[in-house]
Structures are given as C-alpha cells and as structure tokens.
Amino acid sequence: SQQGEEDPQALSIQEGENATMNCSYKTSINNLQWYRQNSGRGLVHLILIRSNEREKHSGRLRVTLDTSKKSSSLLITASRAADTASYFCATAGPQGGSEKLVFGKGTKLTVNP
Amino acid sequence: NAGVMQNPRHLVRRRGQEARLRCSPMKGHSHVYWYRQLPEEGLKFMVYLQKENIIDESGMPKERFSAEFPKEGPSILRIQQVVRGDSAAYFCASSPNYLMNTEAFFGQGTRLTVV
Numbered sequence: 001s002q003q004g005e006e007d008p009q010a011l012s013i014q015e016g017e018n019a020t021m022n023c024s025y026k027t028s029i030n031n032l033q034w035y036r037q038n039s040g041r042g043l044v045h046l047i048l049i050r051s052n053e054r055e056k057h058s059g060r061l062r063v064t065l066d067t068s069k070k071s072s073s074l075l076i077t078a079s080r081a082a083d084t085a086s087y088f089c090a091t092a093g094p095q096g097g098s099e100k101l102v103f104g105k106g107t108k109l110t111v112n113p
Numbered sequence: 114n115a116g117v118m119q120n121p122r123h124l125v126r127r128r129g130q131e132a133r134l135r136c137s138p139m140k141g142h143s144h145v146y147w148y149r150q151l152p153e154e155g156l157k158f159m160v161y162l163q164k165e166n167i168i169d170e171s172g173m174p175k176e177r178f179s180a181e182f183p184k185e186g187p188s189i190l191r192i193q194q195v196v197r198g199d200s201a202a203y204f205c206a207s208s209p210n211y212l213m214n215t216e217a218f219f220g221q222g223t224r225l226t227v228v
Contacts, residue, residue, distance in 0.1 A: 030213040042219040092212040
C-alpha cells in the first residue's frame with residue numbers, strides 16, 4: 001500500500017510566492033526524501049532528512065519532519081516559473097525486512113510568471 | 114560520471130509481444146530499483162536487486178514480469194506477452210549503498226505503449 005500521501009494534490013501560485021507541500025506516512029522510517037519530477041522526465045533528488053532530524057535546508061528549500069505526527073513538509077521560498085513540476089515524498093526504512101523507497105502520489109506545482 | 118541510463122526511451126509493442134527494458138546504473142552503484150508510474154500517479158515499487166540477486170520483488174506481478182541484474186551488463190526488466198494495462202512509464206534507479214543512508218538516482222524512464 002502507498003506509504004506517503006502528499007497534499008495538496010495540486011497547487012497553483014504566482015512567481016515570488018512561497019509553496020508548501022505536505023506529506024504524511026504510516027509506518028516508522030529511517031529517512032524521508034523529497035524528489036522533483038518535470039513533466040515526462042525522471043526524478044531528481046532534492047533533500048533527504050533522517051528520522052532524528054527535525055529540519056533541513058538546501059538553498060530555497062526547507063524540509064521539516066515530525067515523526068510523532070508521521071508528517072513532513074517541503075517549503076519552496078520565492079518560487080520561480082522553473083519550479084513548476086511534480087513533487088514527491090518517499091520514505092525509506094526497513095519495511096518487511098527489505099528496503100526500498102515508497103512514494104506518495106505527489107503534488108503538482110504550477111508557478112505562474 | 115554518467116547518470117543512470119535507460120533505454121529505449123520509448124517502446125511500442127503489440128499485445129502479446131515481449132518488452133525488454135534496460136538500465137545501466139551509475140558507476141559504482143550496486144543497488145538497482147525498478148518502479149512503474151501510471152499517468153498522474155506516483156511511482157509504484159516493483160523490484161530491488163543487487164548484483165546477481167533479487168532482494169525484494171514484492172511489487173512485481175507474479176506472471177509475465179521478471180528482472181535481472183547480471184554480474185556484467187545492465188539490469189533488464191522483461192515483460193512477456195504484454196497487455197494494454199502494461200502501458201506505463203518504467204523508471205530505474207540506482208544507489209551506492211542502502212537507502213537508509215543515501216538517496217536514489219533515477220534514469221529518464223522508458224515509456225512503454227502497448228497497442
């Protein structure tokens with residue numbers, strides 16, 4: 001079953017605004033990762049946050065993790081038209097004795113110029 | 114260091130034919146993962162392999178689908194007797210270590226269309 005669930009499913013904002021996407025998951029994790037996918041392309045890794053971390057920054061990206069609520073958020077500040085893409089959270093951990101990334105359905109972000 | 118290479122990028126097969134999708138992981142990566150993505154959906158895990166071994170195939174349909182990662186050469190995802198429902202984008206990813214410790218690197222995908 002799907003582990004991560006992102007919300008909103010779609011988000012449309014103006015250039016310069018901030019975009020916040022949320023992700024919830026169900027089981028214990030070792031880390032949570034955010035990926036970006038441009039239309040018709042492969043996934044690009046953005047940030048990895050470990051279960052013992054609460055916040056992480058990378059350029060205009062800020063990720064938080066609340067393991068008590070089993071949730072994470074991705075904040076993109078000062079958005080640009082080039083940020084238009086789908087964003088996925090994925091959890092990694094020992095699930096059933098094996099490890100793999102389990103993805104949510106994603107948030108489709110549109111940044112209007 | 115070239116990224117994860119998948120080929121072909123697009124593949125059209127008639128119902129009943131076989132589809133072979135290839136994935137060359139990044140240099141030094143011994144962990145390979147295959148995912149399937151339907152339009153407007155997230156990625157669904159199919160199989161996780163390390164060199165010559167299938168570690169987890171819990172996401173693979175029991176019939177018609179198989180995967181391998183030989184000692185030499187690319188990883189292959191093979192779909193026999195394709196049906197329309199197999200049409201999707203198939204992504205391969207690789208990592209140098211277990212995903213508890215690192216991110217995965219994805220290829221550009223193979224878009225399979227079954228006609």
